Amino acid sequence: MVDEMTRGNSIPEHRRYSQRLAHLEKRNISARKGPHQPIGNKVVGIKKQRQNSSKKRISALMWLFGIVLLVMIYIILPISKITNITISGNNELTDREVEDASTIRPGRLIWTAWLGQKYLEHEARIKNPQVKTLEVSLRGLKSVHVAITENRLLGEAQVGKQKHAVLSNGQLQLTTAHNTNIDFQGFESHRQQLEILGQQLGKLKPVISHGISSVKYQPTKESPHQVILYMKDGNTVKATLTNVGDKMKYYPSILTKMKGQGVVDLRIGAYSYNYGAKDK
The missing domain is CATH 3.10.20.310 (membrane protein fhac)
Structure with missing residues (x-):
């Protein structure tokens, strides 16, 4: 009687044990199907990655070679x-x-x-x-x-034994051609002063600079940087080579106040007087 009861109680224990084994077996099967793949599958994956990488490198090299080839063909062609x-x-x-x-x-x-x-x-x-x-x-x-x-050609000047073209940026250019623009005088041994004057006159509008016939460098004790501009309209302008470009901008407005030909003095301030009048 006791043996039958013992066997009756042990049956559920066997079932529970069997069920637990079955559960553990399922977990093992799931684990094998998960991220931990067999070594054979890993090797196949690595080979595929290497093949894809090689294809990409070959493709890039082919594109590069093709571009170089096209450039070379383009250079050869007349186009x-x-x-x-x-x-x-x-x-x-x-x-x-x-x-x-x-x-x-x-x-x-x-x-x-x-x-x-x-x-x-x-x-x-x-x-x-x-x-x-x-x-x-x-x-x-x-x-x-x-x-x-x-850089506009302002005129020409003799510097030393050579003739130079004077440009609107102050540069001097050797020349043998004759031009009818401004005739720069008195600069034979004053190259630096000529370059400064070129820069100054380069500031002027062409309508003003084209009205200058000649410029003479004529320094005095009172005006060590004096230049004399002889205008095509018959007037004479006294100015300073370091600021003549800034002051000559007012020359057209000064003309409107003059009653005849005369002298325009721009050295200190700006005023004018007719030829023959008492020098101011």
Whole structure:
């Protein structure tokens, strides 16, 4: 009787034990299916990653090679070379002089002219000081436009034994050409003063500077930097070379108050008097 009761009580214990084993087995199966994959699967994954990485590198190299090849073909083809050049902004320089200074000519690679324009501008100013700024723009596959601004040619002067062109930025340029602009006198041994005067007169509007016939450097004890401007309208202007550009701006308004030809004195203040009148 006791044995039967013992066996009756042990049956549920066996069931619970069996159920627990089954539960543990399920957990082990789930764990094996989780992130901990077999070594064989890991090896296959690594191989796939390496293959994808190799494909990407090969693809990048092919793109790079293709771009280099296209650039090389473009350089060889005539389409990469300049055939047409237009120039604007030059009033005193000829188109040929601009081309020579900038080295932008038919046959040059168009991309070197466009990408290297800062260098070209620097070189152009050295070759021809009349070039102030230079800008290159593309106007087609084989056409470029060159826009420049100039340092105006004010006139010419004798410095030492050589004749120089005087530019509006104060630079002096050796020249053999004759021009009918301002005739600078008295600067044979005064190069620095001539450069200062060029910078000053470069501030003037062309309508005023074109009215100057000649300028004479005539320093005195009282006015050590005196310059005399002889105007095309018959007037004479006394000024100081260090500020003549600033004061000559008022010359047109002074003319409206003059009753005839005479002297305009800009050395100290600004006033005028007719020829023959008592010197003030």
